[in-house]
Amino acid sequence: MLDLSKLNPEQREAVTATEGPLLVVAGPGSGKTAVIAARAAYIIDQGLAEPSAVLAVTFTNKAGRELKRRLASVLGESARQVWAGTFHAFALRMLRQWGGHFGFDPDHLSVYADQGDRRTALTQALKELGLDPKGQPREALLQMISRAKDRLLWPKDVAGRDPELSAVYEAYQGVLRRRNALDFDDFLLFAVRLLEERADVARSLRCTHRYILVDEFQDVNHAQHRLLTLLAAEHGNLCVVGDPVQNLFSWRGSDIRYLLEFQRDYPNARVISLEQNYRSTQVILAVANALSAALRYGRRNLWTANPPGLPVVLRATDDPQAEAAFVVAEVQRLIAEGAVGSPGDCAVLYRTNAQARELELACLEAGLPYSVRGNNDFLARKEIRDLLAYLRLVHNPQDVVALGRVVNTPPRRLATLERRIRAGEELTLGRLEAEFPCGLKGDRSRKALRDFLEVVAVLRSMADAPPGPLIEAVLELTGYRTWLRGQEDGEARLANLESFRGFAERSEAQDLAEFLDEVSLASDLETGSDPEGLALSTIHAVKGLEWPVVFVAGLEDGLLPHARALDGLEGEGSALEEELRLCYVAVTRAVDRVYLTYARRRPGNGRSLAAMPSRFLRRMPIDLLERRAA
DNA sequence: ATGTTTATTATTTTT
DNA sequence: TAATAAACAT
Numbered sequence: 197m198l199d200l201s202k203l204n205p206e207q208r209e210a211v212t213a214t215e216g217p218l219l220v221v222a223g224p225g226s227g228k229t230a231v232i233a234a235r236a237a238y239i240i241d242q243g244l245a246e247p248s249a250v251l252a253v254t255f256t257n258k259a260g261r262e263l264k265r266r267l268a269s270v271l272g273e274s275a276r277q278v279w280a281g282t283f284h285a286f287a288l289r290m291l292r293q294w295g296g297h298f299g300f301d302p303d304h305l306s307v308y309a310d311q312g313d314r315r316t317a318l319t320q321a322l323k324e325l326g327l328d329p330k331g332q333p334r335e336a337l338l339q340m341i342s343r344a345k346d347r348l349l350w351p352k353d354v355a356g357r358d359p360e361l362s363a364v365y366e367a368y369q370g371v372l373r374r375r376n377a378l379d380f381d382d383f384l385l386f387a388v389r390l391l392e393e394r395a396d397v398a399r400s401l402r403c404t405h406r407y408i409l410v411d412e413f414q415d416v417n418h419a420q421h422r423l424l425t426l427l428a429a430e431h432g433n434l435c436v437v438g439d440p441v442q443n444l445f446s447w448r449g450s451d452i453r454y455l456l457e458f459q460r461d462y463p464n465a466r467v468i469s470l471e472q473n474y475r476s477t478q479v480i481l482a483v484a485n486a487l488s489a490a491l492r493y494g495r496r497n498l499w500t501a502n503p504p505g506l507p508v509v510l511r512a513t514d515d516p517q518a519e520a521a522f523v524v525a526e527v528q529r530l531i532a533e534g535a536v537g538s539p540g541d542c543a544v545l546y547r548t549n550a551q552a553r554e555l556e557l558a559c560l561e562a563g564l565p566y567s568v569r570g571n572n573d574f575l576a577r578k579e580i581r582d583l584l585a586y587l588r589l590v591h592n593p594q595d596v597v598a599l600g601r602v603v604n605t606p607p608r609r610l611a612t613l614e615r616r617i618r619a620g621e622e623l624t625l626g627r628l629e630a631e632f633p634c635g636l637k638g639d640r641s642r643k644a645l646r647d648f649l650e651v652v653a654v655l656r657s658m659a660d661a662p663p664g665p666l667i668e669a670v671l672e673l674t675g676y677r678t679w680l681r682g683q684e685d686g687e688a689r690l691a692n693l694e695s696f697r698g699f700a701e702r703s704e705a706q707d708l709a710e711f712l713d714e715v716s717l718a719s720d721l722e723t724g725s726d727p728e729g730l731a732l733s734t735i736h737a738v739k740g741l742e743w744p745v746v747f748v749a750g751l752e753d754g755l756l757p758h759a760r761a762l763d764g765l766e767g768e769g770s771a772l773e774e775e776l777r778l779c780y781v782a783v784t785r786a787v788d789r790v791y792l793t794y795a796r797r798r799p800g801n802g803r804s805l806a807a808m809p810s811r812f813l814r815r816m817p818i819d820l821l822e823r824r825a826a
Numbered sequence: 827a828t829g830t831t832t833a834t835t836a837t838t839t840t841t
Numbered sequence: 842t843a844a845t846a847a848a849c850a851t
Contacts, residue, residue, distance in 0.1 A: 256841080284841050309841080330846095335836070380841060448840065548838055604827095611827055717841075736839045758838055778839085799842075 198237045210468045211235045217462035218435040224784035225475025233266040247277035251405035255412040287387035304592040306377040307716040321367035345381035346449030376594045384419035391426040413438035417449035440494025473498045477505025487780045507822040508790045520558035542745040543731035545782045547756040565729030579689040586670045593625040606679030609644045663711040664701040735782045746786035751794040751810040
């Protein structure tokens with residue numbers, strides 16, 4: 197049973213106002229996520245809707261799982277029928293069901309989540325246009341394509357403004373299409389188009405999902421907003437929760453105006469504002485308020501009934517190594533003094549992923565357990581990507597990128613073939629089988645190819661097996677395991693593969709398609725690293741999370757705020773403002789203690805440069821800071 | 827066919 | 842600078 201008595205009056209109103217559009221604006225630590233969970237529970241509890249009619253969109257899959265866990269504690273079994281997850285996961289589910297409308301083979305889709313896969317597809321597209329891929333700014337092009345997709349623009353829509361981009365974009369889409377593949381941004385692009393073109397699909401989804409709840413609404417972009425608008429079109433039961441100050445993703449197309457103008461879009465919307473903070477000490481909130489004072493919108497004075505708490509510690513070190521050493525030593529001291537129970541109660545937050553490295557080394561050296569969040573490093577490891585490529589190939593024989601990756605891995609005398617495929621020859625598995633010798637000269641190569649095709653055929657016959665055994669078969673039959681064992685640090689890489697297999701076995705995915713979806717959507721595979729350890733994460737990836745102790749590392753001009761936001765010909769001022777919001781989000785993750793650290797020298801791109809303390813430090817109330825000497 | 831050397835090129839944040 | 846791709850040598 198849901199207990200409403202634990203909520204304050206505003207929260208209770210947000211939970212029980214069940215009809216029509218609702219906007220909840222609230223600062224950090226005000227129980228936003230709790231409101232979403234309670235509201236979903238209330239709707240079901242009151243019999244207003246079946247669990248399956250509730251659609252909860254969260255920012256990460258992890259938040260979705262957390263939400264379902266909370267619901268299960270109130271509702272029990274029926275909570276399983278609530279759909280909770282990210283926009284991308286929802287859109288992909290739509291395409292798996294109705295992707296055929298666009299001529300996709302929905303049962304064998306490949307997802308190019310990986311930057312490398314997208315880059316090779318782009319390289320191929322450039323070649324087809326007769327352009328030299330080397331001379332092109334490939335990363336920038338990919339980003340421009342991404343941005344266009346965020347805004348639901350197709351190649352023809354950008355033709356007027358940027359004909360060259362349009363041509364590249366179109367060729368890139370052609371390459372993906374031939375491979376029956378989608379990149380991340382395509383999910384929303386095609387999902388929205390599906391709703392626009394297929395009235396029957398739109399009707400069916402609107403009937404199914406009659407209550408829509410959205411967390412972190414300040415970060416929706418045009419495509420996501422359009423998807424919500426289409427889904428909520430008839431019933432208007434759209435509840436969104438957000439905090440304008442925590443908008444961090446404008447570079448990804450997220451637009452704060454959707455939150456600020458929610459009332460214009462839905463004139464009958466009810467608006468509730470949650471003011472009280474339940475998370476942090478008064479000192480931490482005072483620092484946060486000082487930071488946000490300069491913001492143009494969403495400024496709010498957070499208040500709390502919590503005790504004043506300890507001063508914020510400011511610490512300068514000579515270089516990043518010393519900074520990392522300080523953090524690790526301080527965590528160990530807090531544990532020894534009993535201030536915190538385990539390293540898992542502490543987090544180090546930073547601006548760029550590259551900063552994780554020194555911290556990781558320091559933890560390793562001190563024997564302090566840690567986990568790197570947003571751990572895409574794990575998925576980026578060569579052995580994991582090889583394995584995933586095998587799985588993708590088994591799932592989708594059209595996937596030329598996957599084939600190119602595995603055809604000669606482990607080495608089986610097919611290097612030439614590999615080169616041809618990587619150079620862009622569209623040699624699918626089907627063509628290799630049909631046109632067997634495929635221009636291969638030597639007998640040994642021919643035999644190698646025949647063996648390879650045979651192994652893949654066996655694996656494909658196992659495609660319906662659960663992921664665990666399938667992975668085992670891949671490692672064994674392809675000779676990958678034997679090969680790796682003989683390689684340098686092969687044992688460590690085998691251990692990675694083992695932990696990935698463990699993840700696969702624990703996965704709830706029913707079949708290969710579901711498993712591959714899970715992996716490509718996962719932002720946080722909790723493999724390998726220790727979830728009870730010190731959390732290392734970028735600030736962007738800690739939305740909605742909290743820790744008793746938070747270190748904000750690298751508070752230097754050029755890092756936080758990042759140089760890209762400083763060297764502005766842009767002059768908008770908004771880039772710098774977003775950095776400030778980022779800093780605000782970092783500080784407000786903390787419950788009890790905040791440490792701010794910076795290094796006086798930081799080896800940057802090329803040479804090591806003297807670093808200036810972040811200009812944001814000057815905004816903080818000096819009497820609340822405790823400066824620690826070296 | 828494989829391993830080594832050299833050239834290049836990008837250096838923010840994520841689903 | 843460091844990570845990666847292409848060229849090169851064996």
